[in-house]
Amino acid sequence: MQPVKVGLLGLGTVGGGTVNLLARNGDEITRRAGRPVEVVHAAARHPERPRTCSTEGIRLTSDPFEVVDDPETEIIVELIGGEGLAKELTLRAIDRGKHVVTANKALIALHGNEIFARARERGVTIGFEAAVAGGIPIIKAVREGLVGNRIEWLAGIINGTANFILTEMLYAGREFGEVLAEAQRLGYAEADPTFDVDGIDAAHKLTILASIAFGIPLQYDKVYCEGIGHVSREDVEYARELGFRIKHLGICRRDEDGIGLRVHPTLLPERQLLANVDGVMNAVMVKADPVGPTLYYGAGAGAEPTASAVVADLVDVVREFTLEPENRVPYLAFQSHSLSDDPVLPMEAVETAYYLRMLAKDQPGVLAEVTRILGDSGISIEAIIQKQPGPGAEDVPIIILTHRVRESQMNLACERIEALEAIQGQLTRMRVETLA
Numbered sequence: 121m122q123p124v125k126v127g128l129l130g131l132g133t134v135g136g137g138t139v140n141l142l143a144r145n146g147d148e149i150t151r152r153a154g155r156p157v158e159v160v161h162a163a164a165r166h167p168e169r170p171r172t173c174s175t176e177g178i179r180l181t182s183d184p185f186e187v188v189d190d191p192e193t194e195i196i197v198e199l200i201g202g203e204g205l206a207k208e209l210t211l212r213a214i215d216r217g218k219h220v221v222t223a224n225k226a227l228i229a230l231h232g233n234e235i236f237a238r239a240r241e242r243g244v245t246i247g248f249e250a251a252v253a254g255g256i257p258i259i260k261a262v263r264e265g266l267v268g269n270r271i272e273w274l275a276g277i278i279n280g281t282a283n284f285i286l287t288e289m290l291y292a293g294r295e296f297g298e299v300l301a302e303a304q305r306l307g308y309a310e311a312d313p314t315f316d317v318d319g320i321d322a323a324h325k326l327t328i329l330a331s332i333a334f335g336i337p338l339q340y341d342k343v344y345c346e347g348i349g350h351v352s353r354e355d356v357e358y359a360r361e362l363g364f365r366i367k368h369l370g371i372c373r374r375d376e377d378g379i380g381l382r383v384h385p386t387l388l389p390e391r392q393l394l395a396n397v398d399g400v401m402n403a404v405m406v407k408a409d410p411v412g413p414t415l416y417y418g419a420g421a422g423a424e425p426t427a428s429a430v431v432a433d434l435v436d437v438v439r440e441f442t443l444e445p446e447n448r449v450p451y452l453a454f455q456s457h458s459l460s461d462d463p464v465l466p467m468e469a470v471e472t473a474y475y476l477r478m479l480a481k482d483q484p485g486v487l488a489e490v491t492r493i494l495g496d497s498g499i500s501i502e503a504i505i506q507k508q509p510g511p512g513a514e515d516v517p518i519i520i521l522t523h524r525v526r527e528s529q530m531n532l533a534c535e536r537i538e539a540l541e542a543i544q545g546q547l548t549r550m551r552v553e554t555l556a
């Protein structure tokens with residue numbers, strides 16, 4: 121049986137994991153693909169360095185263009201990351217009529233519209249299962265498994281590093297720097313870990329998920345994005361008292377006026393399955409009609425879980441070699457001429473419930489003033505806790521849970537509360553979702 125010849129760009133965490141997986145499960149993969157899948161040529165920045173995988177039988181080069189231009193390579197697997205060189209190499213591979221598999225969410229979220237258009241012209245496939253939620257086959261599930269459904273919303277823990285840091289820091293009491301260093305050592309973090317911590321990586325993934333869920337073009341610039349930087353142990357404790365856990369979520373929801381796309385720390389009822397997804401694990405919940413809610417759970421980062429998704433795409437490409445391009449699964453789930461122009465809502469138009477925490481002077485009437493402002497702004501209160509001042513402190517923490525309200529109304533109410541003489545500094549605010 122003639123092997124399928126693969127060119128690999130990048131022999132780091134995921135590249136090494138992919139070579140290892142193709143070797144370890146080679147027999148099963150061949151039986152599924154119908155032909156052996158072999159990496160024949162690979163680019164590494166330092167080819168001479170020791171690797172986590174065996175490079176026997178693989179020609180190594182420091183020039184990734186050599187791999188793309190090699191007439192022997194039929195599929196190019198892009199695992200160098202970033203969006204400059206990765207885009208150039210991807211477009212070049214497409215122009216050479218080669219199929220491309222990538223784990224690069226930044227590349228797809230920012231340049232996917234252009235890449236897919238070029239790939240369509242050349243009749244080649246672009247696989248990007250590894251780009252969202254690592255080893256969870258979420259692209260496949262939404263794009264194919266839910267093809268008969270109308271998706272209402274989708275919410276997920278889609279960055280393994282951020283979930284690992286939140287879990288270890290807030291629930292196991294470890295320090296941020298130490299936990300981040302461990303995530304980097306384990307191969308979970310992006311080359312620039314601020315992408316994980318600031319929510320940028322999750323926003324890349326949400327961009328992709330929203331497009332395949334709703335059939336809209338990729339629109340990264342419209343995603344509202346907050347990272348995990350301002351989540352404190354204090355908030356974790358208050359959330360726990362109220363029956364919630366704090367998770368970093370990507371959420372896209374279709375409303376009458378348009379689609380909300382947002383990434384931010386979120387309070388979830390502790391009984392929710394998503395609230396209990398810890399460490400590097402990811403989970404995505406999809407609410408669709410008629411299937412109802414479905415939930416997908418698994419490792420969101422790491423060498424071999426991610427390689428699992430890369431290999432799945434490789435096998436799909438091999439199985440589709442002989443299919444006419446118009447019969448293949450469309451890149452963004454919907455046929456390219458049927459993408460919708462449903463607007464993405466500005467964050468001010470999005471509705472959520474809220475958790476508010478403020479420090480107030482310990483004097484009569486403050487709570488009444490705060491609740492009056494909320495009432496005047498049309499915001500109903502679900503729960504209030506007023507704490508005793510801490511030892512030696514004069515100010516009292518007040519914690520409020522609200523019902524759902526438009527972001528713009530909440531912005532105005534917060535400004536008015538912060539302007540009260542009895543309120544110290546800025547309010548801490550986090551969104552609350554029940555995912556019903």
Ligand SMILES: NC(=O)C1=CN([C@@H]2O[C@H](COP(=O)(O)OP(=O)(O)OC[C@H]3O[C@@H](n4cnc5c(N)ncnc54)[C@H](O)[C@@H]3O)[C@@H](O)[C@H]2O)C=CC1
Pocket residue numbers: 129130131132133134135163164165166182183184199200201202205223224225250251254307308309310311420421422423426
């Ligand atoms: N690490 C993970 O758990 C996951 C990573 N990803 C994505 O997979 C891609 C790769 O990530 P990792 O393997 O973690 O990164 P990595 O940094 O471990 O590996 C990238 C490799 O590419 C090499 N490289 C960079 N420029 C090169 C060049 N010009 N020529 C040859 N080699 C070059 C680097 O030397 C490095 O070894 C990224 O797009 C990342 O976002 C996606 C899902 C999970």
Ligand SMILES: N[C@@H](CC=O)C(=O)O
Pocket residue numbers: 251253254278279280281282308309310316321420421422
């Ligand atoms: N850095 C990313 C890797 C997978 O996409 C993460 O931590 O989720």
Ligand code: NA
Pocket residue numbers: 249250251252253254255256257258259429
């Ligand atoms: Na995936």
